[in-house]
Amino acid sequence: MSSGSSLQRGPIEKESYYHGFLPREDVKTVLKSNGEFLIRISEPRKGEPRSFILSVMHNIPPSVDEEAWVKHFVIKFQDNKFYIEKNAFPTIQEMVDYHLRTKDSVRDDVCLLKSLPRQTWELDHENIEIVRKLGEGAFGEVMMGKLKFRKGGKTVNVAIKQAKLSNLTKDQIKEFMGEARVMRQFNHPHVVRFYGVAATTEPLYMVMELASNGALDSYLKKNPDLSLDKKNEMILQAAWGLEYLHGKPVIHRDIAARNCLYGDNRVKISDFGLTRHGVSYQADPNKKAPIRWLATEVIRQRIFSLKTDVWAYAVMSWEIYNNGVEPYPGMMVAEVAQRVIGGYRMDLPVDLHPEIKNLIGKCWAENEHERPSMADVSSELQRITLIQRPDFASLEAQMKKELMMMNNSHKSHNRKSKPSKARMPKGM
Numbered sequence: 001m002s003s004g005s006s007l008q009r010g011p012i013e014k015e016s017y018y019h020g021f022l023p024r025e026d027v028k029t030v031l032k033s034n035g036e037f038l039i040r041i042s043e044p045r046k047g048e049p050r051s052f053i054l055s056v057m058h059n060i061p062p063s064v065d066e067e068a069w070v071k072h073f074v075i076k077f078q079d080n081k082f083y084i085e086k087n088a089f090p091t092i093q094e095m096v097d098y099h100l101r102t103k104d105s106v107r108d109d110v111c112l113l114k115s116l117p118r119q120t121w122e123l124d125h126e127n128i129e130i131v132r133k134l135g136e137g138a139f140g141e142v143m144m145g146k147l148k149f150r151k152g153g154k155t156v157n158v159a160i161k162q163a164k165l166s167n168l169t170k171d172q173i174k175e176f177m178g179e180a181r182v183m184r185q186f187n188h189p190h191v192v193r194f195y196g197v198a199a200t201t202e203p204l205y206m207v208m209e210l211a212s213n214g215a216l217d218s219y220l221k222k223n224p225d226l227s228l229d230k231k232n233e234m235i236l237q238a239a240w241g242l243e244y245l246h247g248k249p250v251i252h253r254d255i256a257a258r259n260c261l262y263g264d265n266r267v268k269i270s271d272f273g274l275t276r277h278g279v280s281y282q283a284d285p286n287k288k289a290p291i292r293w294l295a296t297e298v299i300r301q302r303i304f305s306l307k308t309d310v311w312a313y314a315v316m317s318w319e320i321y322n323n324g325v326e327p328y329p330g331m332m333v334a335e336v337a338q339r340v341i342g343g344y345r346m347d348l349p350v351d352l353h354p355e356i357k358n359l360i361g362k363c364w365a366e367n368e369h370e371r372p373s374m375a376d377v378s379s380e381l382q383r384i385t386l387i388q389r390p391d392f393a394s395l396e397a398q399m400k401k402e403l404m405m406m407n408n409s410h411k412s413h414n415r416k417s418k419p420s421k422a423r424m425p426k427g428m
């Protein structure tokens with residue numbers, strides 16, 4: 001797709017107000033004031049060519065309908081000219097310049113007042129270097145690479161999830177960008193850090209912190225001799241991460257060792273493809289689900305809640321104590337569902353501290369009201385492990401110090417960029 005003969009101005013992709021494949025759901029969250037606008041590319045629809053879209057914030061207030069706040073105009077291309085309604089221009093940039101200069105409306109009373117530059121998390125492909133393959137993900141290959149920060153020029157090692165739009169369905173693209181939207185709000189030492197997405201061209205890149213030891217399940221399989229203390233530390237770190245997420249509140253919905261990472265001696269919660277904002281979520285009962293990690297109410301009715309994450313956390317703790325073995329070994333999925341509903345629970349190691357055993361037992365209680373919150377789990381674990389190993393206290397102090405440092409750098413970073421609006425996108 002070309003933006004026309006804009007030789008002096010270069011391609012539209014070079015304009016700071018060009019946001020590439022930024023989906024509608026994200027547009028709502030970034031435009032802030034009446035007349036603020038951006039240019040993006042339409043989401044792919046089978047059989048239809050993609051077009052450029054002008055998205056403009058309009059009508060806040062008086063409209064209370066959030067959907068009406070942003071107007072989206074398809075920019076048509078005919079006889080080598082771009083137009084929306086009235087005037088045609090040789091380039092999109094000239095169209096934008098004209099409307100900004102004259103305040104002539106685009107349509108009805110919608111005017112362009114201010115362009116919205118790409119956000120700090122909207123990364124440029126040219127600042128990302130792919131180095132080698134790490135693994136295979138749901139959207140394509142996951143790569144190790146380097147990210148050069150726009151400001152300051154510092155370079156960090158990162159993990160990059162790639163997505164080739166031509167290989168994905170519209171739902172998958174939504175899921176990819178939705179995962180990035182969810183991750184943007186997190187800042188915790190035990191949740192994988194999100195750097196941003198590069199979406200101005202294909203393939204899309206989701207850039208995040210590199211966990212040096214990769215997925216937790218494979219790390220556990222490769223290191224079967226980890227001490228019980230180390231494993232206690234791992235379940236405590238995972239509890240801190242999940243407690244933080246629940247404080248937002250979000251339901252992760254896919255807590256499992258395969259969806260956590262391990263690096264720098266830390267468990268990091270990752271994989272937010274199924275995460276939903278809120279405290280309960282009714283999922284489609286016809287969709288496939290990872291039965292081995294599901295609470296009984298999810299198996300029966302697909303109702304997810306913070307307490308169904310607590311159940312999955314108990315199963316993940318079992319995985320950690322059993323070196324990454326698949327839960328309910330030797331059982332088929334149908335048998336797992338039937339037996340778990342019937343009250344069966346897996347055995348925990350005999351040498352595990354009885355209070356930890358008891359705590360995990362409560363996490364997969366049949367009655368969700370009998371399951372502790374993640375805040376209770378982490379404070380209980382801290383109390384129990386502290387008695388056994390006094391240096392767990394310093395572990396907590398270290399985690400809190402890191403959290404404080406991350407929050408401070410996050411705050412100063414946000415002060416430099418635009419203040420974000422306390423508005424949560426719908427359908428997260």
Ligand SMILES: Nc1ncnc2c1ncn2[C@@H]1O[C@H](COP(=O)(O)OP(=O)(O)OP(=O)(O)O)[C@@H](O)[C@H]1O
Nearest residue numbers: 134135136137138139142159209210211214215271
């Ligand atoms: N941040 C990271 N640091 C190091 N390795 C990573 C990172 N993210 C992913 N990987 C590696 O890439 C593999 C695939 O990633 P991941 O499972 O997260 O992809 P996905 O798209 O979420 O797929 P799925 O939905 O099937 O889990 C992981 O098993 C892990 O080995």
